Amino acid sequence: MRRTSRRLTALLAGLTAVSAFAAQAAEPTRIRDLPRKPVADADDPINKYVAQQTVDGLVLSVTIDGPNVTLDQAVPARVRKTPRKPTGKGDFSPVTAVGFAGGAQVSQVAVPDSVIRALDDWNTPHNGALVRVTKRQVVLPLAAPRALDTVEVTAPATGAHARIDVRAAYAEYCAAGQRAQVRENPMCPQGGAGPPTGQQPGQPPTAQRPK
């Protein structure tokens, strides 16, 4: 019994020594640096990846406060080609945005709402809570192969619905196209889909580039 125990101890000691040795990283006996070679932009896997995964779009940041929707900013940008498909009911119902150009629906996206939150206190235990907010920020990445003029935002969790004029987001594209006398500029909205309902009367659209 004692002999077995001694053998086991010796075996374990050996194993420990081996694993300690194994944990020590070995340095190479020789290093060979491979020469730098130019790669054409079109052959760069990253550029192929982004071209495959994204499309021209419009990113809207909105503040939803109960039933009201206010546009914080709208920025033309490449967005994910295959949008997420969130699901949920009641307070977890997704926020949807539908993009229009000249009265025709161009694209649609849904994102999770953020009405229900967990408040965790890591300094005073048990001082958190389940929080329900009605005022929250939502970012909506809409595909937009051509300029959108109106976006319809719906947030069922608080009964919010608004049509937002987003033409101002393309102001610089329109101005530059006019200067260059471009006849058909897909980056300049060609019309509108009626007056927006998500803004106060008399207020200009607040779409803008990132600061």
Next chain:
Amino acid sequence: MIGVSGLRRLFSGLVVLAGLSLAACSNPSVSALHDPLYRASSHVSTITAIGSDSQNGIDSVSISVTAGVLTACNNFTPSLIPCRTAVQSFGRECIFSHERGPAVCRLPLQLGDRSLITYTAFAKNAQGRTAKTTPITYAGGAPLTQVTLNILGFSISLPWETARPVWWHTDLPVGQSAADKIDIGFFPDADWGTNYQGFTSGMQIIARGSFFDGSDLFSNFYRFWKNEFNLWAGPAGGNGEDNCVRGLSGSAATVSAAVDGKAIVHQNAFRDCSDIALGGLGTSQSTLGDAAWVFTHESGHFLHGLGDEYQGGGNGNVSDPPNTWTSKAACQSAAPGLSLNASQCAQIGTTGFWHVDDGNLTTMRDRNLASDWRTASGLALGRRMSKCTGGACY
């Protein structure tokens, strides 16, 4: 006829043969990581690749790099996900002699402004068998702040920021779409002021502790599934305060459109607040001793829709399956269908919410590095990974 002793000898022989053939056919393994994960100023970044094959030994470990200058691509609209120009490929091969311990190859790179680096590591064992990592792309140096678009015969210049890749899987198999990943963006809280490097250091603590380092039980799941996640850094514009007041403004808000989960990293103490959502916003304090655990817990809310499983937290959920129920009956009804023990349904304190408690430390309840995703929480995370590997994380 063969006797019992003969059978034993035959069995022993088969075991030895199987062992020998396993040894003969063993494959090498290789892992790689760059350090620091992200820094928005010129710096030396070191890619470290480690090859292992304790049976046959490693003969070489190599690192293949593609590097260039980060751009916002050149389309009608600038991209939030970066492209690259002025691209070069190069690499390093480290030679070993049947190395049976970990064989390490390091490649230090001096990163200038707007660097965008992709690396793949390879290991070859003494038998010529090889292993490789999935290509990882990351950024370094001062970020892009402006873009000039040349389209339709005119050009316009705009202030612009992209998401800054920290751990980005960019494998694009020929003829296939890229695999779907859960994208997490880290944004600096206003409490960092102009100290963006403080933020990146804080993010490094959280990201390494959650996805790459150590052996604590709480990080087992994310460390095992790290290749199902992309990690990004965002520009300034995050702001979190107590009482669930938090948001992203300006470029940070726009860039957040490129990710599923958004974490505002803060240094000062205030109560963390996360959406209970399948892709939402949360806050996480990087200056806590267990910052990686706190982030992991918060990600349970804003990535997986899990509720807290302790009294004095947010016990609601939108996870699949739910990890909390509003009655004992609902918990007991759901448990068998999840292969969970209905008799383990227990009320969370006196909240009126119920969960399945198997008696082990669980990450949505126990602030402990030895916690794990237990019972229904574990099932929810498992299902999310199944969806990712199935082609659509959300």
